[in-house]
Amino acid sequence: MAAEGFRALNENTLVEYIKATPSLCSQLGNLENLQIKEVGDGNLNFVYIVTTSSGSLVIKQALPYIRCIGESWPMSKERAYFEAITLQKHGSWCPNHVPEVYHFDRVMSLIGMRYLAPPHIILRKGLIAGIEYPLLAEHMAEYMSRTLFHTSLLYNTTTVHRQEVAKYCGNLELCRLTEQVVFSDPYKESEYNRYTSPYLDNDALAVREDDELKLEVAELKAKFCEQAQALIHGDLHTGSVMATHDSTQIIDPEFAVYGPMGFDIGAFLGNLILAYFSQDGHADAANDRKAYKQWILKTVEDTWKLFEKKFTSLWVENKYGFGEAYLSAIYTDTVFSRAQEKFMKALFHDSLGFGAAKMIRRIVGVAHVEDFESIQDASVRAVCERQALDFAKKLLKERRGFQSISEVVLAIKKVPS
Amino acid sequence: MAAEGFRALNENTLVEYIKATPSLCSQLGNLENLQIKEVGDGNLNFVYIVTTSSGSLVIKQALPYIRCIGESWPMSKERAYFEAITLQKHGSWCPNHVPEVYHFDRVMSLIGMRYLAPPHIILRKGLIAGIEYPLLAEHMAEYMSRTLFHTSLLYNTTTVHRQEVAKYCGNLELCRLTEQVVFSDPYKESEYNRYTSPYLDNDALAVREDDELKLEVAELKAKFCEQAQALIHGDLHTGSVMATHDSTQIIDPEFAVYGPMGFDIGAFLGNLILAYFSQDGHADAANDRKAYKQWILKTVEDTWKLFEKKFTSLWVENKYGFGEAYLSAIYTDTVFSRAQEKFMKALFHDSLGFGAAKMIRRIVGVAHVEDFESIQDASVRAVCERQALDFAKKLLKERRGFQSISEVVLAIKKVPS
Ligand SMILES: Nc1ncnc2c1ncn2[C@@H]1O[C@H](COP(=O)(O)OP(=O)(O)O)[C@@H](O)[C@H]1O
Ligand SMILES: Nc1ncnc2c1ncn2[C@@H]1O[C@H](COP(=O)(O)OP(=O)(O)O)[C@@H](O)[C@H]1O
Ligand SMILES: [Mg+2]
Ligand SMILES: [Mg+2]
Ligand SMILES: [Mg+2]
Ligand SMILES: [Mg+2]
Ligand SMILES: [Mg+2]
Numbered sequence: 001m002a003a004e005g006f007r008a009l010n011e012n013t014l015v016e017y018i019k020a021t022p023s024l025c026s027q028l029g030n031l032e033n034l035q036i037k038e039v040g041d042g043n044l045n046f047v048y049i050v051t052t053s054s055g056s057l058v059i060k061q062a063l064p065y066i067r068c069i070g071e072s073w074p075m076s077k078e079r080a081y082f083e084a085i086t087l088q089k090h091g092s093w094c095p096n097h098v099p100e101v102y103h104f105d106r107v108m109s110l111i112g113m114r115y116l117a118p119p120h121i122i123l124r125k126g127l128i129a130g131i132e133y134p135l136l137a138e139h140m141a142e143y144m145s146r147t148l149f150h151t152s153l154l155y156n157t158t159t160v161h162r163q164e165v166a167k168y169c170g171n172l173e174l175c176r177l178t179e180q181v182v183f184s185d186p187y188k189e190s191e192y193n194r195y196t197s198p199y200l201d202n203d204a205l206a207v208r209e210d211d212e213l214k215l216e217v218a219e220l221k222a223k224f225c226e227q228a229q230a231l232i233h234g235d236l237h238t239g240s241v242m243a244t245h246d247s248t249q250i251i252d253p254e255f256a257v258y259g260p261m262g263f264d265i266g267a268f269l270g271n272l273i274l275a276y277f278s279q280d281g282h283a284d285a286a287n288d289r290k291a292y293k294q295w296i297l298k299t300v301e302d303t304w305k306l307f308e309k310k311f312t313s314l315w316v317e318n319k320y321g322f323g324e325a326y327l328s329a330i331y332t333d334t335v336f337s338r339a340q341e342k343f344m345k346a347l348f349h350d351s352l353g354f355g356a357a358k359m360i361r362r363i364v365g366v367a368h369v370e371d372f373e374s375i376q377d378a379s380v381r382a383v384c385e386r387q388a389l390d391f392a393k394k395l396l397k398e399r400r401g402f403q404s405i406s407e408v409v410l411a412i413k414k415v416p417s
Numbered sequence: 418m419a420a421e422g423f424r425a426l427n428e429n430t431l432v433e434y435i436k437a438t439p440s441l442c443s444q445l446g447n448l449e450n451l452q453i454k455e456v457g458d459g460n461l462n463f464v465y466i467v468t469t470s471s472g473s474l475v476i477k478q479a480l481p482y483i484r485c486i487g488e489s490w491p492m493s494k495e496r497a498y499f500e501a502i503t504l505q506k507h508g509s510w511c512p513n514h515v516p517e518v519y520h521f522d523r524v525m526s527l528i529g530m531r532y533l534a535p536p537h538i539i540l541r542k543g544l545i546a547g548i549e550y551p552l553l554a555e556h557m558a559e560y561m562s563r564t565l566f567h568t569s570l571l572y573n574t575t576t577v578h579r580q581e582v583a584k585y586c587g588n589l590e591l592c593r594l595t596e597q598v599v600f601s602d603p604y605k606e607s608e609y610n611r612y613t614s615p616y617l618d619n620d621a622l623a624v625r626e627d628d629e630l631k632l633e634v635a636e637l638k639a640k641f642c643e644q645a646q647a648l649i650h651g652d653l654h655t656g657s658v659m660a661t662h663d664s665t666q667i668i669d670p671e672f673a674v675y676g677p678m679g680f681d682i683g684a685f686l687g688n689l690i691l692a693y694f695s696q697d698g699h700a701d702a703a704n705d706r707k708a709y710k711q712w713i714l715k716t717v718e719d720t721w722k723l724f725e726k727k728f729t730s731l732w733v734e735n736k737y738g739f740g741e742a743y744l745s746a747i748y749t750d751t752v753f754s755r756a757q758e759k760f761m762k763a764l765f766h767d768s769l770g771f772g773a774a775k776m777i778r779r780i781v782g783v784a785h786v787e788d789f790e791s792i793q794d795a796s797v798r799a800v801c802e803r804q805a806l807d808f809a810k811k812l813l814k815e816r817r818g819f820q821s822i823s824e825v826v827l828a829i830k831k832v833p834s
Contacts, residue, residue: 166586172579188746211752218756225575228643329605335628339635
């Protein structure tokens with residue numbers, strides 16, 4: 001099929017595509033009860049669940065524009081290529097938390113991958129529903145530590161690293177979207193910006209007039225554009241995670257690029273903190289969400305702590321490996337530990353910075369989160385959003401003052417609700 | 418010729434190559450008095466001066482190994498490609514200080530460029546001879562500000578930037594050489610390290626055992642390997658500059674890559690400071706070199722100050738241009754000035770760090786500088802080298818404490834000689 005050129009598929013034409021593609025057929029087994037359902041709730045792409053009586057899979061196709069906006073906002077469909085090779089690369093380092101890729105067709109910008117069947121749901125929806133995931137912190141720490149470590153210079157030679165960096169430079173259109181919606185639009189007037197008006201009008205204005213904030217954001221944007229530290233997922237919010245009580249799966253790495261590790265860690269932590277601040281808007285007589293808010297904060301804390309532990313353990317294990325950042329002949333014993341501490345501290349502050357930036361853009365930028373959007377009463381929603389926004393601004397500006405994740409959690413708890 | 422594949426040329430076979438290459442012939446005019454002389458005093462490549470009665474040019478050819486070591490240290494001859502495109506790119510932004518490229522043959526790894534005729538000499542030789550260059554600071558500031566600014570995100574879109582970054586990732590073998598000889602070997606035992614023995618044995622050992630130094634070097638190495646800030650020359654020591662009283666020409670950018678701007682600025686300033694500390698070894702009855710030392714320090718100071726002035730002026734001039742790091746809609750008026758100050762301060766400290774690292778490696782690493790090597794008396798040489806080394810260590814560790822280049826120069830003056 002690949003040679004025939006790109007065609008946007010639909011639930012009907014996908015049938016023929018599947019039938020002509022052995023790697024998909026073999027996954028599905030007997031094709032007689034073939035059922036196809038488009039479920040893409042995402043912003044960018046089309047996602048089809050394909051089931052038969054003997055198998056299942058998901059087909060994701062990228063079209064050359066942004067789905068939720070339409071053909072007026074073109075976007076390279078090569079993003080499917082970067083998503084596919086990243087699922088494979090991250091999957092090779094962390095198969096427990098990344099769906100297997102069965103098939104990739106670059107011409108069609110089409111990925112066939114494991115169907116994450118119910119009870120898997122998008123984590124963000126679980127957080128809105130008040131569901132606790134006891135293994136979430138452990139699993140996310142595992143995913144982030146393994147993918148980021150093994151694609152960095154702590155593990156690889158600079159030869160491998162520069163080759164990989166070059167390849168992912170091709171994903172520049174998606175990077176540009178991040179640059180615009182995360183690091184630029186919220187800090188200026190933009191036709192795309194939205195916020196709970198009129199409640200947050202002054203808050204949005206204050207963001208656009210906050211010089212301290214802008215100075216910090218410039219630094220983070222430069223890091224995002226210039227620092228090829230590791231192969232990051234690039235869009236690691238709670239809508240890119242599907243979870244059950246004991247499974248955590250990371251999907252949708254179409255924004256992948258060699259970038260700062262803190263961008264991924266911050267995206268996840270920042271979205272958890274958004275979930276935290278949204279909880280009051282979801283409280284009702286049956287559930288005041290107080291205990292759940294504490295669980296979210298514990299997950300924030302555990303995620304970083306477990307990440308730090310796993311990441312530094314991988315580093316110790318691979319001390320005598322190929323990684324060229326800290327040669328074992330130079331970084332012996334005590335200086336090795338000190339180098340690790342210095343590295344982790346910088347990464348912690350990067351993560352807080354990027355996390356805060358991700359929070360801000362979800363409140364005054366183009367793309368909002370369902371955590372807040374699903375709060376019907378705009379005045380209630382605005383109160384929750386303002387708490388999150390104020391905390392994020394403080395975090396971005398004062399991040400270097402936080403010595404540990406516990407201090408961050410304490411600061412969150414202190415926000416009057 | 419290009420299609421015939423690579424052949425290492427010599428003074429004889431180069432004649433035929435030139436005759437078959439119109440772009441070279443037209444530069445030389447009448448070929449009857451063709452004279453060819455190999456003059457490569459560099460470490461890596463072959464350089465031929467070609468003259469006729471009506472014209473002249475230089476031919477530089479890269480062989481697939483490092484010239485001064487031989488075939489036992491292979492090195493991609495594609496470095497000639499990166500040198501050629503960088504001469505062209507930097508030349509387009511600063512034609513006054515970069516020799517024109519007449520011809521490039523990628524298969525032959527061969528560049529034809531303007532012959533920088535006498536009285537041009539390699540700046541390092543001029544510094545050893547005690548020659549003052551009244552326009553050097555101005556010209557180097559011009560070169561560095563124009564090349565670095567126009568290849569950064571202060572001037573370019575991220576689209577252009579990522580495309581360029583990808584291309585230069587291919588120059589990884591040369592980058593690896595830098596990583597090894599600048600950021601690694603001096604800090605560990607290495608068969609390649611050399612130093613004025615036995616005088617500096619303990620000093621070299623102290624470098625290998627200095628944990629503070631190693632922590633700082635790790636940070637700089639990571640920046641070099643990860644930060645694609647601008648298209649840097651990559652080897653901007655005083656041996657890559659040819660100068661006369663009123664001309665300054667930058668040659669030999671075969672190490673070019675998208676890297677931290679401070680790497681170039683530091684290379685130049687660090688090598689000036691090495692020249693400074695070598696002067697006592699060149700003093701004699703006729704010239705105590707005291708005034709010359711002051712001229713070198715003035716040049717250090719002027720270079721940075723003029724660089725800062727020119728660079729920030731370019732930034733102001735291009736404030737409403739394509740550059741995407743600081744969008745004019747966000748960085749208005751006062752915050753724009755503050756962003757510039759913050760940027761320049763970070764760049765200053767980067768430059769000091771890289772400059773110091775470049776100094777250290779020239780004293781205890783594989784490649785030394787003629788400034789010191791030409792001091793015959795080893796005990797005298799060792800004293801000069803130790804002063805430079807001690808100052809460089811201090812500069813590397815305490816660079817963030819320096820608020821201005823004047824403070825750095827003051828600290829240099831305070832070194833007891
Ligand atoms: N492998 C999968 N298994 C089950 N559902 C999936 C899978 N991949 C995507 N989905 C569903 O499709 C939605 C959109 O997928 P996503 O990859 O996030 O697309 P987009 O790039 O458009 O955001 C997800 O929110 C999820 O509900
Ligand atoms: N364009 C030129 N004009 C005059 N001399 C040159 C020119 N280019 C190189 N040279 C001479 O050749 C020497 C080696 O050139 P260089 O480009 O530094 O080679 P390498 O990469 O081997 O260090 C220089 O030190 C200089 O003396
Ligand atoms: Mg998605
Ligand atoms: Mg997103
Ligand atoms: Mg997506
Ligand atoms: Mg040279
Ligand atoms: Mg060279």
